[in-house]
Amino acid sequence: MHPIVKALEGSLIVSCQAYPGEPMRDPRTMAQIAAAVEQGGASAVRAQGLDDIRQVKAAVNNVPVIGIWKDGNEGVFITPTLKHCEAVLDAGADILALDGTLRERPDGLTFAETVARIRERSKAPIMADCDSEESALAAAEAGVDIIGTTLAGYTGAREKTDGPDLELLASLVEKLPGRAVVAEGRVHSQAHAAACREAGAFAVVVGTAITHPTSITTWFDAAVRGAGERA
Numbered sequence: 001m002h003p004i005v006k007a008l009e010g011s012l013i014v015s016c017q018a019y020p021g022e023p024m025r026d027p028r029t030m031a032q033i034a035a036a037v038e039q040g041g042a043s044a045v046r047a048q049g050l051d052d053i054r055q056v057k058a059a060v061n062n063v064p065v066i067g068i069w070k071d072g073n074e075g076v077f078i079t080p081t082l083k084h085c086e087a088v089l090d091a092g093a094d095i096l097a098l099d100g101t102l103r104e105r106p107d108g109l110t111f112a113e114t115v116a117r118i119r120e121r122s123k124a125p126i127m128a129d130c131d132s133e134e135s136a137l138a139a140a141e142a143g144v145d146i147i148g149t150t151l152a153g154y155t156g157a158r159e160k161t162d163g164p165d166l167e168l169l170a171s172l173v174e175k176l177p178g179r180a181v182v183a184e185g186r187v188h189s190q191a192h193a194a195a196c197r198e199a200g201a202f203a204v205v206v207g208t209a210i211t212h213p214t215s216i217t218t219w220f221d222a223a224v225r226g227a228g229e230r231a
């Protein structure tokens with residue numbers, strides 16, 4: 001196993017992202033958040049977009065940056081082409097993450113071809129953002145270093161679970177012994193994070209519940225209003 005990946009075993013990874021048009025959508029803000037979560041014990045941070053990757057990389061002291069570049073918001077949009085992958089690596093990402101589904105990619109390369117082309121020029125570990133057992137097994141076969149459940153519930157391949165897709169996670173852990181199967185997506189509480197580890201996750205990625213105050217506010221707002229209505 002790649003030493004950068006090995007170091008993540010049993011740990012929390014934090015995704016630091018704000019979305020287009022949002023108040024916190026500024027690479028300097030994401031870099032500050034990344035430094036803050038590193039202080040809290042995050043073993044790695046996941047950053048989106050080339051400027052964010054550069055600034056997050058400069059802001060953290062001692063943890064690797066998992067880089068993605070989201071282009072668009074439908075179909076294959078997480079680091080969708082070989083060109084996006086190369087740019088993410090050039091921006092300084094320590095680990096490259098990309099769409100790991102079996103859907104057609106915008107540049108016509110297959111996932112396996114994309115991985116092979118990246119390997120020709122980089123030794124950086126690769127994380128596949130998968131959506132199903134089928135895509136995860138194919139990604140493992142293509143030789144990626146990290147298999148993530150990131151896109152489960154977002155492509156139609158699996159139902160969108162309330163919380164992480166523990167069923168998919170557990171089946172991947174069983175089918176891919178010795179591989180880094182990472183839980184990502186809708187890990188919204190400490191209980192969810194612990195359940196992912198209990199299901200065998202190599203590491204757990206949390207985004208929204210740590211770094212997206214607008215969403216967190218809506219959760220608390222609903223709880224407060226609901227309690228008010230019941231009182």
Ligand SMILES: CC(=O)N[C@H](C=O)[C@@H](O)[C@H](O)[C@H](O)COP(=O)(O)O
Binds near residue numbers: 015186206207208209
């Ligand atoms: C589906 C998709 O686009 N997922 C993205 C991937 O980078 C992010 O928007 C998520 O925030 C991230 O995966 C972490 O998940 P959560 O925020 O649920 O903890």
